[in-house]
Amino acid sequence: MKDKQFLMIPGPTPVPERALLAMAKHPPGHRSPEFSAIMQEVYRDLKWLFRTEEDVFVYTSSGTGAMEAAIFNLVNPGDKVLSLVMGNFSERWAKIARTRGAEVESINFDWGRAVDPAVLKQRLEQDVNREIKFVTLIHNETSTGVTNDLQALTAIIKEHGALSIVDGVTSVGAIPVKMDEWGIDVLVSGSQKGFMIPPGLAFLACSKKAWAVHEKCQNPSFYFNFVAYKKSVDENTTPYTPNVSLIAALKETLDMMKEEGLENIYGRHAKLACMVRNGVKRLGLKLFVEDDATGSNVITSICPPEGISVPDIRKTLNKDYDIVVANGQGKLKDRIFRIGHLGFVSERDVITALGALEESIKKLKPSFTAL
Ligand SMILES: Cc1ncc(COP(=O)(O)O)c(C=O)c1O
Numbered sequence: 001m002k003d004k005q006f007l008m009i010p011g012p013t014p015v016p017e018r019a020l021l022a023m024a025k026h027p028p029g030h031r032s033p034e035f036s037a038i039m040q041e042v043y044r045d046l047k048w049l050f051r052t053e054e055d056v057f058v059y060t061s062s063g064t065g066a067m068e069a070a071i072f073n074l075v076n077p078g079d080k081v082l083s084l085v086m087g088n089f090s091e092r093w094a095k096i097a098r099t100r101g102a103e104v105e106s107i108n109f110d111w112g113r114a115v116d117p118a119v120l121k122q123r124l125e126q127d128v129n130r131e132i133k134f135v136t137l138i139h140n141e142t143s144t145g146v147t148n149d150l151q152a153l154t155a156i157i158k159e160h161g162a163l164s165i166v167d168g169v170t171s172v173g174a175i176p177v178k179m180d181e182w183g184i185d186v187l188v189s190g191s192q193k194g195f196m197i198p199p200g201l202a203f204l205a206c207s208k209k210a211w212a213v214h215e216k217c218q219n220p221s222f223y224f225n226f227v228a229y230k231k232s233v234d235e236n237t238t239p240y241t242p243n244v245s246l247i248a249a250l251k252e253t254l255d256m257m258k259e260e261g262l263e264n265i266y267g268r269h270a271k272l273a274c275m276v277r278n279g280v281k282r283l284g285l286k287l288f289v290e291d292d293a294t295g296s297n298v299i300t301s302i303c304p305p306e307g308i309s310v311p312d313i314r315k316t317l318n319k320d321y322d323i324v325v326a327n328g329q330g331k332l333k334d335r336i337f338r339i340g341h342l343g344f345v346s347e348r349d350v351i352t353a354l355g356a357l358e359e360s361i362k363k364l365k366p367s368f369t370a371l
Contacts, residue, residue, distance in 0.1 A: 001322060004322040005318075005322045005323075005324060006322055006323050006324070006349065006352075007324050007340070008323055008324060008325050008339050008340050008341065008345075008349070008353050009324055009325060009326040009338070009340045010142045010170055010193070010298060010299040010326060010338065010340040010342055011142075011169075011170065011190070011192040011193045011199070011340070011342065011343075012192040012198055012199055013192060013193060013194075013196060013340065013342050013343035013344060013345070014196070014343065014344040014345065014349075015196060015197060015198060015249070015344065016196055016252075016253065016256060016344045018252040018253070018255075018256060019196060019197050019249035019250075019252045019253050020249070021252075022245075022248040022249045022251070022252045023198075023245045023246070023248065023249045025245075025248065027244045027245050027248075028244055028248070029244075030237070030238065030241050030242055030244050031237065035237075035244060035247075036235075036236040036237060037236075038247060038248060038251050039058075039236045039237060039238070039247065040236040041251055041254070042058065042247060042250055042251055042254060043055065043056065043058075043233055043236065045251075045254040045255075045257075045258065046058070046203060046205075046254070047205075048258070048262075049172060049173055049254065049257065049262075050172060050177070050179050050187060050189075050203070050205050051177065051178045051179050051180060051181065052179040052180045052187075052205050053180060054179070054180070054205045054206060054207060054208070055205065055229075055230060055233040055234075056203050056204070056205045056233075057069075057203065057204045057205070057226070057229035057230070057232075057233065058201055058202075058203060058229075058238060058242065058247065059201065059202040059203070059204065059224060059229075060200065060201060060202075060238075060240070060241075060242050060243045061200075061201075061202045061224075062190055062192075062199055062200070062202060063167075063169040063188065063189065063190025063192075063193075063202050064092065064096075064202075065202045065224065066188035066189065066190065066202035066203060066204045066224075067092060067093065067096055067167060067188055068096055068221070068224065069188070069202075069204050069221060069224030069226075070165050070186045070188055070204060070206075071093075071096045071097050071099075071100050071102075071165070072100060072220060072221035072224065073214050073217055073220045073221055073224065073225065073226045074134065074163065074165070074186070074206075074210060074213050074214055074217055075097060075100050075102050075133075075134060075217070076102075076216075076217060076218050077100060077101030077102065077218075078101065078102070078103060079102050079103065079133045079134065080102070080103045080105070080131045080132050080133055080134075081093075081094075081097040081102045081103065081104045081105070081132070081133065081134045081135075081136060082104075082105050082106075082107065082123065082124075082132045082134070082135045082136070082162070083097065083104055083105065083106045083107070083135075083136045083137075084106075084107055084109070084115045084120065084135065084136065084137040084138075084148075084153070085106045085107065085108045085109065086108070086109040086110070086111060086113060086114065086115055086138075086141055086144065086146060086148075087111050087138070087141035087142070087143040087144040087146070087329075088141075088142075088143035088329045088330045089138055089141060089142055089143055089167060089169070090136075090137065090138040090141055090167065091106075092167075093136030093137075093138075093165065093167065094106050094136065097134075097136065102134075105132075107119060107120070107123060111143070111144050111331070111332065112144050112146065112288055112289050112290070112301075113146065113289075113291070113294070114146050114147070114148045114149065114291075114294040115137065115148045115149075115153060117149060117152045117153055117156055120135075120153060120156050120157075121156045124156060124157070124159075124160040124162070125160075127160065130160070130161055130162075132160070132162050133162055133163065133213075134162055134163050134165055135157045135160075135162050135163070135164055135165070136165045136166075136167075137150075137153055137164065137165070137166055137167070138166070138167040139166055139167065139168045139170075139171040139175065139177060140168075140169075140170045140171040140174075140175060140296050140297075140298060140299075141296075142169070142170045142296075142298075142299055142338075143328070143329040143330065143332065144288065144289065144301055144332070145288060145289050145295060145296040145299045145300055145301035145338060146289055146294050146295070146296060147171070147175060147294060147295070147296045147297065148294075150166065150171075150177065150182060150184070151178075151182045154166070154182045154183050154184050155182070155183065158183045163185040163186065163207075163209065163210050163213060164183070164184055164185045164186070165185065165186040166184050166185075166186060166187050166188070167188060168187045168188060168189045169188065169189050169190045169193055170193050170194070170296075170298050170299065170342060171189075171194070171298070172187070172189040172193075172194055172195075172203070173189070173193070173194025173195055173196075173257065173265065173343070174193070174194035174265065174266070174269045174297065174298045174342055174343065175266065175269060175296075175297050175298065176266050179205060179207075180207075183207075184207070185206060185207045185209055185210040186204065186205070186206045186207070186210050187204070187205050187206075188202065188203065188204045189202070189203045190202050190203070191203075191246060191250065193298075193342055193343060194265075194298070194342060194343050195250060195253055195254075195343070196253040196256070196257075196343045196344045197246055197249045197250050197253055198246065198249075200243045200246045201242075201243060201246050201247070201250065204229075206226065211226070214226045214227075223240070225239070266297075268346075269297040269298055269341065269342070270297050271347070272297070272341040272345060272347065272350050273295065273296065273297040273298070273300065273341060275347065275350045275351070275354070276300045276339055276341055276350055276353075276354065277292060277295060277300060279350075279354035279357075280300065280302050280354075280357075281371075282370060282371055283354075283357065283358055283361070283370045283371065284305070284369075284370060284371040285302055285303065285304075285305055286302070286303040287300065287301065287302060287303070288301035288302060288303055288332075288336045289301060297341075298340065298341060298342035299326075299338050299339070299340050299341070299342065300338065300339050300341070301328070301332075301336045301337075301338045302336060302337055302338070302339065303335070303336055304336075304337065305361060305365065305368065307365060308361060308364045308365055309334065310327060310328065310334045310335065310336065310337045311327075311334060312364050313325075313337055313357075313360055313361065313364065314327060314337055316360035316363055316364060317353075317356055317357065317360050320356075320359075320360065320363070321352075321356035321359070321360065323352070323353055323356050325337050325338060325339050325340070325353075326338040326339075326340065339353055339357075358370060
């Protein structure tokens with residue numbers, strides 16, 4: 001049916017009406033007092049969401065822009081970067097750091113499993129001369145549906161003394177992330193995820209320790225420059241023309257988040273994930289992430305049943321039920337499909353998706369029976 005399509009991919013995520021209406025208004029001038037008033041609130045509320053006393057920069061880019069901003073404002077060519085890789089997005093850090101000319105060492109973990117803190121600890125303990133300057137890692141690996149124990153990992157990095165550079169693109173605003181309390185040095189995120197607005201904004205906050213490292217960075221990024229963005233936060237503006245309509249929408253969704261409350265948001269995502277995992281198991285399908293304790297609260301990866309292909313499941317869900325789910329990425333393409341339950345998602349949406357999944361499978365394989 002027309003106009004009924006529902007995105008259950010891990011971003012872009014569904015957008016609430018309040019945000020859509022804000023975007024439908026005439027865009028304000030980006031140097032106007034009206035827009036500065038919006039920026040002031042947005043900057044304040046982003047600190048609340050990131051759970052930090054530090055400033056949160058707002059970039060007009062997708063999430064990868066903030067990842068690039070982190071590397072190109074901190075890392076010098078030749079610096080040693082340790083990259084913890086367990087999927088497509090955690091691997092992106094290593095690629096960006098190599099582009100910067102860093103000496104990158106990756107520790108690879110099986111896709112579908114979390115980073116083992118003991119392995120990180122052992123590697124950092126071997127680094128007696130403190131050559132490793134940065135450790136890049138991801139909180140929620142969207143390509144596999146695994147959430148790392150970020151608190152444990154950042155504690156280990158802190159003890160060593162390297163800077164932790166964390167991808168929180170699909171965790172901020174959905175899964176607990178406590179930037180200051182956990183000692184995260186750099187935390188980045190993107191708008192089309194837990195923020196409940198369309199793609200186009202990226203966010204970055206950095207600790208005082210990271211700021212001191214930035215001051216020694218040779219040839220830092222121009223467009224994403226930390227100093228320019230910090231000055232702009234102080235003046236309730238942005239250095240260049242931002243996506244004003246998206247920022248107006250963000251103000252609305254940040255208000256919505258405050259009304260719901262952070263703990264309730266985290267609880268809702270935990271409940272939705274539990275419903276999806278249990279529903280999938282009840283259908284007799286296999287979850288790609290075997291350990292529920294590391295299974296993500298925002299995305300669930302599912303192996304297709306015997307004899308049915310991932311493209312057929314996705315096509316049937318889309319064509320017959322107006323529900324879009326994601327394919328696997330990279331080496332997992334067509335091996336898993338992923339149901340996103342991130343952002344503006346309710347229990348009703350999840351129940352509908354599970355029902356539609358069961359019906360789709362029955363259509364594709366009439367002999368199929370749920371457990
Ligand atoms: C965990 C994670 N990191 C980074 C990105 C990249 O963000 P973008 O596509 O907005 O550049 C994504 C996008 O899905 C993601 O899920």
